[in-house]
Amino acid sequence: MSTWPVQDAKARFSEFLDACVSEGPQVVTRRSTETAVLLPIAEWRRLQVAARPSLKQLLLSDSARTDQLVPNRRQARRSQVAALG
Template identity: 40%
Template sequence: MTRNTKTRHAPPGSWALQDAKARFSELVRRATREGPQHITVHGREEVVVVSAEEFRRLSGAKTGGTLIEAMQASPCRDVELAPDRGPMPVRRVDL
């Protein structure tokens, strides 16, 4: 039985699973510097490795920015929200 020795050249940013495992540190560096890195298993794209910063951007990490933007865009943003405070009831205590 002979093996097919023809080498397929993967596009930049694409890794076969065994290469990704063997060169994991390089994969992580490239994901940080160059962008998403695609991992293939048996020639099919299975996963994509992205930097933490890119992941936060894509997943809409909760930074509070969205709430601030919504409040600033509100037509009621000039409404005063001071609570109405009255005297607190006090119980008599014998000392």
């Protein structure tokens, strides 16, 4: 992977983008610290698919799955229930 200071990446963006497409991921640095990566779209899509858990992994996981599936219920107002009774 090539490394580009943020100033060079901004000033020569077309060249930066072409390098990404032809050579692969390009790292952007800010104050000599690696900050971001520009990836070809095919690589990004491959990573997105690989990051998703399979149905089997979801079903076998120890973490709770229903917390996100069931919306919170609003508590009944007792004053209205008492007034109706």
